[in-house]
Amino acid sequence: MSVLIYMSRRIIQSIPVLIAVTLIAFSLIHLVPGDPVRLMLGIRASDEAVAILREQLGLDKPLPQQYIDFVVNAVRLDFGQSLFLRAPINELIAARAKNSLSLLVFSVLVSLLIAVPLALLAAVQRNRPADHLVRLFTTITFAMPAFWTALLLVLIFGLRLRLFPTSGLGRGPAEYLISLTLPSITIGFYLAPVLLRSLRASLIETLSAEFIEAARARGLSEGRVLFKHVLRNSLIAMITVLGVNIGFLISGAVVIENVFSIPGMGSLMVTSIVARDYPVVVALTLVFGVAVIFVNLLVDLSYAILDPRIRL
Amino acid sequence: MSEHALGHDQPMLEITDLTIGFADARGIVLAADHINLKLHRNETLGLLGESGCGKSVTLRSILGLVPYPGEVISGSIQWQGHSLRDASHRALERVRGREISMIFQDPTSCLNPVFTVGSQIVETLRTRLNMPAKDAHQRSVELLDHVGIPSPEQRLKLYPHQLSGGMRQRIMIAIAIACEPQLLLADEPTTALDVTIQDQILNLLGMLRQETGMSMILVSHDVGVVAQNSDRIIIMYAGRIMEAGTTGEVIYHPRHPYTRGLLAAVPSLDRAGERRPLTSIPGQPPNLARLPQGCPFQPRCAFARPECATIPVELDRGYPEHGSACPFVD
Amino acid sequence: MNTPDSIPSHISKADWKRLYNRSVSERRWSTYTLWVGVIIVLVTTILSLAAPLSGIDPTEADLTQVLLPPSWEHPFGTDDVGRDIFTRVLYAGRLDLTFGVVTTYISLVIGLVLGALAGYFGGLLDTIVMRAVDLVISFPFIVLILAITAITGPGLLGAYVGVLAVSWALYARLTRGEMLALREKQYIMNAQTLGYSAWRIIFVHSIPNLLRSNLVFSMSDIVLNILTLASLSYLGLGVSPPTPEWGEIVAQGQRSLRTAWWISTLPGLVIVLVGVGFSLIGDGLADRLSEDGGGAS
Numbered sequence: 039m040s041v042l043i044y045m046s047r048r049i050i051q052s053i054p055v056l057i058a059v060t061l062i063a064f065s066l067i068h069l070v071p072g073d074p075v076r077l078m079l080g081i082r083a084s085d086e087a088v089a090i091l092r093e094q095l096g097l098d099k100p101l102p103q104q105y106i107d108f109v110v111n112a113v114r115l116d117f118g119q120s121l122f123l124r125a126p127i128n129e130l131i132a133a134r135a136k137n138s139l140s141l142l143v144f145s146v147l148v149s150l151l152i153a154v155p156l157a158l159l160a161a162v163q164r165n166r167p168a169d170h171l172v173r174l175f176t177t178i179t180f181a182m183p184a185f186w187t188a189l190l191l192v193l194i195f196g197l198r199l200r201l202f203p204t205s206g207l208g209r210g211p212a213e214y215l216i217s218l219t220l221p222s223i224t225i226g227f228y229l230a231p232v233l234l235r236s237l238r239a240s241l242i243e244t245l246s247a248e249f250i251e252a253a254r255a256r257g258l259s260e261g262r263v264l265f266k267h268v269l270r271n272s273l274i275a276m277i278t279v280l281g282v283n284i285g286f287l288i289s290g291a292v293v294i295e296n297v298f299s300i301p302g303m304g305s306l307m308v309t310s311i312v313a314r315d316y317p318v319v320v321a322l323t324l325v326f327g328v329a330v331i332f333v334n335l336l337v338d339l340s341y342a343i344l345d346p347r348i349r350l
Numbered sequence: 351m352s353e354h355a356l357g358h359d360q361p362m363l364e365i366t367d368l369t370i371g372f373a374d375a376r377g378i379v380l381a382a383d384h385i386n387l388k389l390h391r392n393e394t395l396g397l398l399g400e401s402g403c404g405k406s407v408t409l410r411s412i413l414g415l416v417p418y419p420g421e422v423i424s425g426s427i428q429w430q431g432h433s434l435r436d437a438s439h440r441a442l443e444r445v446r447g448r449e450i451s452m453i454f455q456d457p458t459s460c461l462n463p464v465f466t467v468g469s470q471i472v473e474t475l476r477t478r479l480n481m482p483a484k485d486a487h488q489r490s491v492e493l494l495d496h497v498g499i500p501s502p503e504q505r506l507k508l509y510p511h512q513l514s515g516g517m518r519q520r521i522m523i524a525i526a527i528a529c530e531p532q533l534l535l536a537d538e539p540t541t542a543l544d545v546t547i548q549d550q551i552l553n554l555l556g557m558l559r560q561e562t563g564m565s566m567i568l569v570s571h572d573v574g575v576v577a578q579n580s581d582r583i584i585i586m587y588a589g590r591i592m593e594a595g596t597t598g599e600v601i602y603h604p605r606h607p608y609t610r611g612l613l614a615a616v617p618s619l620d621r622a623g624e625r626r627p628l629t630s631i632p633g634q635p636p637n638l639a640r641l642p643q644g645c646p647f648q649p650r651c652a653f654a655r656p657e658c659a660t661i662p663v664e665l666d667r668g669y670p671e672h673g674s675a676c677p678f679v680d
Numbered sequence: 681m682n683t684p685d686s687i688p689s690h691i692s693k694a695d696w697k698r699l700y701n702r703s704v705s706e707r708r709w710s711t712y713t714l715w716v717g718v719i720i721v722l723v724t725t726i727l728s729l730a731a732p733l734s735g736i737d738p739t740e741a742d743l744t745q746v747l748l749p750p751s752w753e754h755p756f757g758t759d760d761v762g763r764d765i766f767t768r769v770l771y772a773g774r775l776d777l778t779f780g781v782v783t784t785y786i787s788l789v790i791g792l793v794l795g796a797l798a799g800y801f802g803g804l805l806d807t808i809v810m811r812a813v814d815l816v817i818s819f820p821f822i823v824l825i826l827a828i829t830a831i832t833g834p835g836l837l838g839a840y841v842g843v844l845a846v847s848w849a850l851y852a853r854l855t856r857g858e859m860l861a862l863r864e865k866q867y868i869m870n871a872q873t874l875g876y877s878a879w880r881i882i883f884v885h886s887i888p889n890l891l892r893s894n895l896v897f898s899m900s901d902i903v904l905n906i907l908t909l910a911s912l913s914y915l916g917l918g919v920s921p922p923t924p925e926w927g928e929i930v931a932q933g934q935r936s937l938r939t940a941w942w943i944s945t946l947p948g949l950v951i952v953l954v955g956v957g958f959s960l961i962g963d964g965l966a967d968r969l970s971e972d973g974g975g976a977s
Contacts, residue, residue, distance in 0.1 A: 066827040181955020183907050185914045186948035248459040256474050257447030289820035293911050311826040326820045346509040373699035
């Protein structure tokens with residue numbers, strides 16, 4: 039029961055933040071020079087034509103009015119139409135969101151697959167050669183620009199070895215997953231060093247805790263101590279870091295979407311800003327904001343589940 | 351506290367010439383040097399000394415728990431005729447918790463905070479004794495009851511942070527005796543507890559020892575705790591043994607200057623009415639990286655003389671009844 | 681410190697040597713990696729600064745030398761309009777390294793001061809600063825950058841403004857947290873009872889201590905900022921061609937990836953190398969500074 043109350047309280051607290059975010063996005067995009075109507079009709083359009091279209095699109099109303107309209111509709115989940123693409127924004131975003139989400143999930147899995155075993159190895163072999171190697175790996179992957187990793191993977195696995203497609207998404211579940219492989223590995227390598235660092239530190243701290251020594255003194259096997267007791271206690275630190283980074287990735291995967299020609303929310307945002315497609319920009323910002331808040335909420339909830347000392 | 355038949359039965363635990371060193375960025379330090387001790391059946395041995403004197407690390411070495419970057423450099427640890435020092439990982443795991451158990455100082459941090467107390471007891475029972483779940487649960491209840499925890503059924507479901515320090519220590523003890531070990535290693539079991547709870551815990555330990563004939567090594571820096579609960583006492587300083595003997599001898603007729611200083615610093619209640627100034631041992635605690643040649647106590651010893659730098663620091667012939675490492679005093 | 685000459689009699693020489701090596705090797709490794717980092721950064725900086733000495737113009741096309749693979753004459757090969765990539769990379773280095781250092785340390789100063797003030801005075805100032813931090817960090821960076829570059833026009837200015845707008849927040853949050861802890865420390869309380877003014881306490885007494893972790897973090901931040909600039913240039917924001925910038929060179933090479941792999945891969949390797957260099961310095965600093973501050977004995 040307290041979980042529901044906690045969640046409702048958090049949601050209510052986030053509303054002002056969401057409003058602030060959309061306000062800022064709205065103001066920013068209107069500050070940017072460039073008129074979408076002219077962009078659509080071309081330079082040679084007559085002023086009359088421009089005025090008529092502007093009225094049709096509702097762009098002639100005063101800005102505050104436009105913003106209020108947006109909010110009112112947003113509550114009903116009606117984001118209106120894209121100026122540029124003349125399609126309902128809901129559909130646009132939904133289609134893209136599916137892709138972005140799949141990419142995100144796949145990437146997180148890859149990064150965990152890399153980070154968790156390596157962190158365990160490094161923590162257990164602390165200050166010995168294996169640890170140094172893992173730390174070196176972390177330093178190198180941290181410095182690798184995502185777009186470069188992407189190109190490297192494309193070069194080796196896409197072009198030379200021809201194992202994976204290098205752009206676009208496949209139809210059908212199997213092709214879809216395969217086409218997501220290279221991009222996910224790219225983002226995975228981007229996330230992995232960050233997760234590795236914090237997980238390793240957390241594991242080292244837990245390993246030297248007294249209750250771990252006590253567990254060993256009870257005769258529990260090293261495997262059990264490590265995987266059941268140590269890992270469980272260290273997960274919290276890692277989940278925090280994961281949460282922060284996922285929040286960033288939700289909107290920040292643009293570069294990868296660009297390299298691999300994946301129709302995701304990031305690239306939609308970029309094209310919309312370039313085209314001055316106001317409604318899409320603000321709607322997307324709202325979606326991003328909600329997603330980040332949702333992720334933070336999940337992270338906090340997971341604390342409560344994982345650590346009985348934290349009660350809501 | 352009977353006088354034990356010294357040498358009549360074989361010692362259960364025999365530590366010979368044990369040396370434990372730590373090597374890290376600051377240098378090499380010998381945390382324990384030339385440690386010799388014997389423990390018999392049904393006997394309680396007290397290790398007494400200031401913090402950093404090596405008593406805790408000696409205890410840990412028995413179960414192979416000396417943390418990296420430390421290691422046992424030389425010497426032998428024999429348990430019931432088998433060497434523990436050379437034992438394989440498997441063999442050590444078999445001994446831990448079943449034949450030799452250990453309880454620690456801070457009950458707050460000795461139980462895993464994310465699991466219920468009950469699950470941790472059950473885990474020990476199931477993995478060490480191969481008990482089926484239902485029996486393990488039943489036995490946990492019995493164990494908690496035995497160590498004096500009221501409403502054990504309810505308590506099992508709680509998390510460590512929801513219980514008081516005294517309760518947590520009882521649970522620690524319950525887990526430790528769950529497999530009926532023959533030796534209990536107690537590392538400062540009462541230091542982190544209130545004075546009133548301390549007594550309860552010590553009484554509990556006494557009761558358990560009487561019931562099962564379990565031996566115990568009790569480590570503490572508290573003279574009273576060690577004096578009232580041990581059959582024999584070993585005094586340690588800077589990783590060396592300074593004095594060893596039966597409790598009566600060591601406490602009432604201390605021979606080593608360090609022991610005398612230690613005992614003089616304790617306010618005494620049985621000589622109420624006698625006004626005695628509280629004395630403390632002058633000087634600084636020893637820096638293990640920079641010990642003088644010979645006896646480590648020289649810098650603070652009122653009886654120090656040049657020969658102290660050349661003597662081997664060993665117990666004299668008074669051992670095992672009552673031996674001292676200082677040949678010059680008494 | 682116990683040296684090999686003073687081996688106690690009952691310990692074998694082999695054991696002692698092993699322990700001694702272990703105690704020394706940790707320190708050695710840490711120093712070793714620190715120096716590797718310093719060398720990497722120094723060499724890259726010097727080479728970049730010396731770029732004009734080569735006499736080659738990084739923007740001049742030479743269509744007779746198009747798409748040549750790496751050789752002695754062109755260590756990184758040439759691109760699709762015949763420019764020597766190695767020279768371009770060196771010229772780009774001046775831009776990227778400057779960007780990294782300038783954005784990082786300006787953000788550090790701003791964040792340090794704001795964080796210290798927020799942490800020390802608390803109350804309304806603290807709330808305002810921390811809310812600003814939260815907002816800046818959770819705002820989608822892409823939107824911010826795109827909007828800023830749209831206003832300022834393409835080019836470095838947009839990148840500088842965008843990164844600075846966000847970077848300061850990390851330092852502010854870090855510093856504020858530490859200031860909260862520092863405030864309770866003995867010598868600060870002493871200073872207060874002695875009647876020192878708040879400004880003196882903050883700037884003379886606190887900031888030197890707060891500086892430590894900020895400096896360590898600044899090394900990673902330099903890497904992050906360089907990566908951000910490279911990513912922006914890759915996307916076509918940030919720098920505009922033909923100005924050489926590491927990310928931009930990689931982007932250009934994408935067209936010829938199939939035939940001329942060296943255009944994209946080698947400059948990227950330089951980014952990684954420089955990033956590793958700064959990170960190693962950061963790690964080495966972290967080791968040093970924690971030892972001095974927290975080491976016992």
